[in-house]
Amino acid sequence: MQRVLKDDYIHGGTQKDLYEEKDKEACTCPLCGSDEFKQIDEERGLGIANCLNCNLLYTNPTAVNADKNYFGESDTIYNEARLIFKGRKKHHRDRNYIYEVNKIRKLKPNGKLLDIGTNMGFFLRKAREAGFEVEGVEPSPSLSKIAEREWGMKIYNSFLQELDLPEKSYDVITMVDVFEHVINPQEMLKSCYSLLKDDGVLAIKVPNGAYNKVKMKLAKRLGKKGVMDIWDSYEHVVHYTYPTMKHLVAEHGFIVKSFFVPLPIHSPEWARLVGHYYQYPSPFIFSWKKIMMRRLFFWMGKLERIFGRKTRYSPDLFFLLQKA
Numbered sequence: 001m002q003r004v005l006k007d008d009y010i011h012g013g014t015q016k017d018l019y020e021e022k023d024k025e026a027c028t029c030p031l032c033g034s035d036e037f038k039q040i041d042e043e044r045g046l047g048i049a050n051c052l053n054c055n056l057l058y059t060n061p062t063a064v065n066a067d068k069n070y071f072g073e074s075d076t077i078y079n080e081a082r083l084i085f086k087g088r089k090k091h092h093r094d095r096n097y098i099y100e101v102n103k104i105r106k107l108k109p110n111g112k113l114l115d116i117g118t119n120m121g122f123f124l125r126k127a128r129e130a131g132f133e134v135e136g137v138e139p140s141p142s143l144s145k146i147a148e149r150e151w152g153m154k155i156y157n158s159f160l161q162e163l164d165l166p167e168k169s170y171d172v173i174t175m176v177d178v179f180e181h182v183i184n185p186q187e188m189l190k191s192c193y194s195l196l197k198d199d200g201v202l203a204i205k206v207p208n209g210a211y212n213k214v215k216m217k218l219a220k221r222l223g224k225k226g227v228m229d230i231w232d233s234y235e236h237v238v239h240y241t242y243p244t245m246k247h248l249v250a251e252h253g254f255i256v257k258s259f260f261v262p263l264p265i266h267s268p269e270w271a272r273l274v275g276h277y278y279q280y281p282s283p284f285i286f287s288w289k290k291i292m293m294r295r296l297f298f299w300m301g302k303l304e305r306i307f308g309r310k311t312r313y314s315p316d317l318f319f320l321l322q323k324a
């Protein structure tokens with residue numbers, strides 16, 4: 001079954017079916033600055049580059065304003081999650097968020113937590129329920145307004161770098177499914193370092209670029225045609241792997257204190273059926289093949305960890321970092 005796609009389609013914000021020259025821009029490697037790369041894949045007119053110098057996978061060319069195209073229109077976004085705000089439905093990632101907050105609590109059981117890219121605050125509310133004193137940063141005016149209004153949280157409507165927050169004031173900083181959207185990860189890590197207390201924890205969850213590469217190869221071998229959005233390159237500008245993330249954070253004075261394979265995401269499938277990206281969990285039967293595949297890779301990712309490899313099969317990576 002095909003997702004409902006028109007010229008531009010609504011998926012939170014506005015993304016295009018195909019990016020033409022005017023809609024995209026070339027960039028250099030966000031990790032090492034090199035402009036030497038090999039293109040390994042193509043998606044909607046955007047490229048997936050493998051840096052020949054540091055091995056980072058990144059989108060090149062990227063969509064123009066790739067870090068803003070999810071901003072979205074307030075009423076549409078609110079309606080996608082209306083029943084969650086009213087307490088009548090769960091969010092499809094609640095289970096994931098609770099698992100992740102518990103992992104953070106093993107290193108830092110409570111304190112002041114800043115969530116960057118907080119969207120409508122679904123992760124943040126689980127952190128608050130676990131006892132953290134929470135604040136969020138969300139550049140989208142519509143999303144930040146909804147999070148503030150619906151959950152009564154302090155949300156800064158801004159990019160982090162444009163804020164003037166006090167140094168060494170947070171026990172935990174989180175970026176859950178956010179860091180892959182960040183166009184200048186170097187600047188972001190520098191800000192996080194200065195905002196975090198000396199014994200603070202920086203928690204970063206990203207999709208695994210190495211897993212995307214496995215999926216890409218599998219799709220090519222099976223002769224699959226058409227856009228599959230394996231890389232979500234219209235908004236994901238970097239595709240981190242365990243080694244490239246470790247390399248990047250080390251340059252900014254962080255060490256990997258703990259690492260785990262996050263629980264698989266049970267994607268909401270309502271969009272395929274009704275043309276709208278609902279945030280609610282969908283019945284198992286809607287997408288059982290995808291769910292089983294994700295579970296399989298989750299366990300393969302866990303097994304890889306047991307045998308000491310880090311890590312090709314885990315769909316996502318979760319890093320808990322501290323100052324070196």
Ligand SMILES: [Zn+2]
Nearest residue numbers: 029032051054
């Ligand atoms: Zn590079």
